Amino acid sequence: MMRPGGDRVGDDRTEAAVTDPAYNFAYLDEQTKRMIRRAILKGLAVPGYQVPFASREMPMPYGWGTGGVQVTAATLTPDDTLKVIDQGADDTTNAVSIRKFFQKTAGVAVTERTADATVIQTRHRIPEHPLTEDQILVYQVPIPEPLRFLEPRETETRKMHALQDYGLMHVKLYEDIAQNGAIAKSYAYPVKVSGRYVMDPSPIPKFDNPKLDMPAIQLFGAGREQRIYAVPPYTPVVSLDFEDFPFDPSKADHACDLCGADTSYLDEVIVDDAGGRMFVCSDTDFCGERRDAGHRGAMSPPDAAVQA
Amino acid sequence: MTPLLQVTGITRTYGARIGCRDVSFDLYPGEVMGIVGESGSGKSTLLNCLAGHQRPDSGQVVFDTRADGPRDTVAMSEPERRMLGRTDWAFVHQHARDGLRMGVSAGGNIGERLMAVGARHYGDIRGQATDWLGRVEIDTARIDDRPAAFSGGMQQRLQIARNLVTGPRLVFMDEPTGGLDVSVQARLLDLVRGLVRQMGLSALIVTHDLAVVRLLADRLMVMKDGNVVETGLTDQVLDDPQHGYTQLLVSSVLQV
Secondary structure (H helix, E strand, C coil), X not given: CECCCCCECCCHHHHHCCCCCCCECCECCHHHHHHHHHHHHHHHHCCCCXXXXXXXXXXXXXXXXXXXXXXXXHHCCCCCEEEEEECCECCCHHHHHHHXXXXXXXXXEECCCHHHCCEEEEECCCCCCCCCCCCEEEEECCCCCCCCCCCCCHHHHHHHHHCCCCHHHHHHHHHHHHHHCCCCCCECCCEEECCCEEECCCCCEHHHHHHHCCCCEEEEEECCCCEEEEXXXXXXXXXXXXXXXXXXXXXXXXXXXXCCCCCCCEEEEECCCCCCEEEEECCHXXXXXXXXXXXXXXXXXXXXXXXX | CXXXXXXXXXXXXXXXXXXXXXXXXXXXXXXXXXXXXXXXXXHHHHHHHHCCCCCCCEEEEEEEECCCEEEECCCCCHHHHHHHHHCCEEEECCCHHHHCCCCCCHHHHHHHHHHHXXXXXXXXXXXXXXXXXXXXXXXHHHCCCCHHHCCHHHHHHHHHHHHHCCCCCEEEEECCCXXXXXXXXXXXXXXXXXHHHHHCCEEEEEECCHHHHHHHCCEXXXXXXXXXXXXXXXXXXXXXXXXXXXXXXXXXXXXX
8 A cells, every 4th residue: 555655654564443544553654653763762771761763743732742743653553452541541632633543544452441451541640440461551741850950051951861860869858858858849750760760651640650661562742842751561660769758649538439449549530610620530431330230429419310 | 188079170262261270289187278260260161060060171080089089070970970969069059049049948947958968867857957957047946937037147057058958078168158148258257267166177168258268268379261260378478479470469458
């Protein structure tokens, strides 16, 4: 199958899929995907190290996940099943647009079920459902450099990573405790990967940090900052802390008001003007599956109403 | 006795201009050496070369490390040199702002070196920070204030505390009293003298203020146009200067 421009499509099997023939498979041309794959492989070889790559302009603004989209495009095969989440939800603008984008340009199957997906692109959450060795988790990263707000010079932060000069990161945590009595960082909580590089896990809540040591491959793409980094399966990932102020993966002290789960990460939703609020799972797929299995929360409608 | 620091033939040029030329000396443990000279005489260039901030064009700086004995720090790898920079060495800048993190509280400033060498117990770090604030005569209630809220003299004392907290063996000081008024200078000098004697530190003090070296230094090195023109015991050099430039320098001090 030839495009008007003459580029060969990535795989002959895509012919069967309903792709827009104006695009190469998964939008990017083969040379670009190859370049990104090389960066991904390098990132996997040096866990936590930020690999520079030649980030392309994507048909969406910076900050909407251009890095994650490029990594996903380079990772996808026609047989993959894609899931896209934004803050845990499958149905928000960002997730819906990116999912449509790959349906149109790659023709891959899409799903909302975490267990059925082979590639999951995520913005700011790790799914509640444990991931397996057969899955790849792609993060959208706004600012890949964990030392950025402590040291503005890129030349200096690179040197600090090279020399493992990470005292400054702990100064930040010290300042938090001195001023607030506890480490106040609740998202993008810095971690040390495989005992070597300090890494920003992208703005996931610190509740998700313990899950970073997982069987799935984790890839991080920052489009504007032109960096890719990775955590290979079963790599030790340690959240930074002090001996007398240990890391605490906290969440709202509540159970989900829709499905009753008390171990999932919760969003707080204001429901009226009188201070009424409810807590719901931020992972919509997890919540939905639990409700389908018959679990109910404190504010669930009566079962009769659900069936109606 | 092994010298703590053996300097041989340090030369640093800036294109055709000479920073410092063929400087050699030994510094023994517990000794304080003053380097004096007018502006542009190469004092700071020399100090930066010795402390590893600049790379000398030629020469050796052999430091007696705790682990491996005498090592040439110029030929050392960058990680090793940085490690020395936050354990056995300390550098006190002329302007406290260059040596402090202005956006971080006093306690965080003192704790940084501790955390950089692996301290991970908040209570211990804070305890040491409090202890050091006391030793440099800063009210310990101000541990969570930022250095920007401190006076110039307090900032300089905080910088000294931040540098000495890891128990270094060699301190480089670049005009530590520059820009402070005389009564504050006197207190600072008194403090530094006390700490140097108490901790058995070796120090290299660069200054153009002869009173500072008279008070602190055991030995003196006089520099002019990048060259060392006279060395000797402090009192000997100041009371009986031999070189024409040293005579000029000594006679230029205003008598009150």
